[in-house]
Amino acid sequence: MTRTQATDAYDAVIVGGGHNGLVAAAYLARAGRSVLVLERLDRTGGAAVSARPFTGVDARLSRYSYLVSLLPRRIVQDLGLRLTLRKRAVSSYTPAVRGGRATGLLVHHDQARTRAAFARLTGSDREFTAWQRFYGMTRHVAERVFPTLTEPLPTRAELRARIGDDAAWEALFERPLGEAVEAAFTDDLVRGVVLTDALIGTFTHAHDPSLRQNRCFLYHVIGGGTGDWDVPVGGMGALTDALADAARAAGARIVTGREVTAIATDGTTAEVTYRETGADGEAVVAARQVLVNAAPQALADLLGEERPEPAAEGAQLKVNMLLRRLPRLRDADTDPREAFAGTFHVAEGYGQLADAYRQAAAGALPSAPPSEIYCHSLTDPTILGPDLVERGYQTLTLFGLHTPARLFAHDNDAVREELLKSTLAQLDAHLAEPIADCLVTDADGRPCIEAKTPLDLERDLRLPGGNIFHRELDFPYAQEGAGRWGVATGHANVLLCGAGAVRGGGVSGVPGRNAAMAALEALGGAPGDHDRGLG
Secondary structure: OOEOOOOEEEEEEEEOOEHHHHHHHHHHHHOOOOEEEEOOOOOOEOOOOEEOOOOOOOEOEEOOOOOEOOOOHHHHHHHOOOOOEEOOOEEEEEEEEEOOEEEEEEEEOOHHHHHHHHHHHHOOOHHHHHHHHHHHHHHHHHHHHHHHHHOOOOOHHHHHHHHOOHHHHHHHHHOOHHHHHHHHOOOHHHHHHHHHHHOOOOOOOOOOOOOHHHHHHHHHHOHHHOOOOEEEOOOHHHHHHHHHHHHHHOOOEEEOOEEEEEEEEOOOOEEEEEEEOOOOOEEEEEEEEEEEOOOHHHHHHHHOOOOOOOOOOOOOEEEEEEEOOOOOEOOOOOOHHHHOOOEEEEOOOHHHHHHHHHHHHOOOOOOOOOEEEEOHHHHOHHHEOHHHHHOOOEEEEEEEOOOOHHHHOOOHHHHHHHHHHHHHHHHHOOEOOOHHHHEOEOOOOOEOEEEEOHHHHHHHHOOHHHOOOOOOOOOOOOOOOOOOOOOEOOOOOEEEOOOOOOOOOOOOOHHHHHHHHHHHHHHOOOOOOOOOOOO
């Protein structure tokens, strides 16, 4: 394979056009720097994309990532993003059977309705009062921690002082989260609803002494300083399209179908080698700064260095569905349009989550796979074609827990099918009609449902082990070797701008912005006169 010498030079070359790479590109270009983004796939967006997965059906679904919580308003305003996020009126609904009767817990933004739902489920106000107290504590922490995500990393002591509540610090940063959950709540179902935020994409349990559940929980409850999870109007692709538009408008060059194969650096200047899809040979571009929107393991490969410890494996099942109608519930007192408007919890009682973890850790699929579901189109019908809206079609997005990548290693396709069947059976147990009876069929007569395992995500998106966070999450304070902004590597002019950075994970743009800030500090002075050509 032929390799050309570097003839083009940029202030910054960004490896990977996922949402964080696009954020970094937009900030750097707006600061007057010459910027090149190289993306392996034929489109930008990474995991934050929309797609029409069903043949002949005009439904543009958020294929991988699907809700937004951690994106700071500051980034939206700084980059002038044309983006609308809508609140969900319902936070969650969890079906249950009590005394042989189908019922459920509806957590609504109307506190009176939520109080009544708790009383209906548990028979008193005790759990509702505990709920208010517990989430008052997380709200206090969110209001103080979230603004720090776009600031230089605080030290551990500085963040603790900023929170200013020793009990909250102890509960979330020092002791396994299960202790706080069990101290606050007595109802198994309520405990499970709380714990789920600690397990999204994270294979662990309530009393894990490593506190990985605490770190996952923290990132799920601090978004926007409120913990709200919002719906991107137009789907997740609308967000990344807006970011790409902002980067290009500022002068960044974004090129798709270019796979980076190597990075060489002396700490001051770097060369980035890439190949074009379908073409022979490789090309080289020079950069003063290289920002890598890929996992730390992938960065090590590009640098020709020994890989870090294997990333924690992904542990989720992602399912997209298109329905002719929302299914009726066994809980006749709850409208499906409310139940599915927020997060619909399935098999996520506290005991069920513990059982599922133990079974999966022992190498078996959970007998009752836990999952959570929501209907994007109830909040945002624009993702459906006008004809589908008129006919009352709806989407369902399902995210399954406690299904680590290792379970799929011997036969991904067969295990995926088995898991999907048992996951939908758990949902059907709370429905008055099977979900299969509600599915639309595509132009080829196939049901409109697709499922992605961790190994599918590894293949499609190069996420190590299908880990949606690239690696273990960190607490959002200074970590050894991470530098002032949490994006440093072992090379002065190579930065992590993806989920593997400190304060990475989720659709936030935070590591992209922070890497841009670190790069601008290193570049200093006026931008150079660089050739922006690309062969």
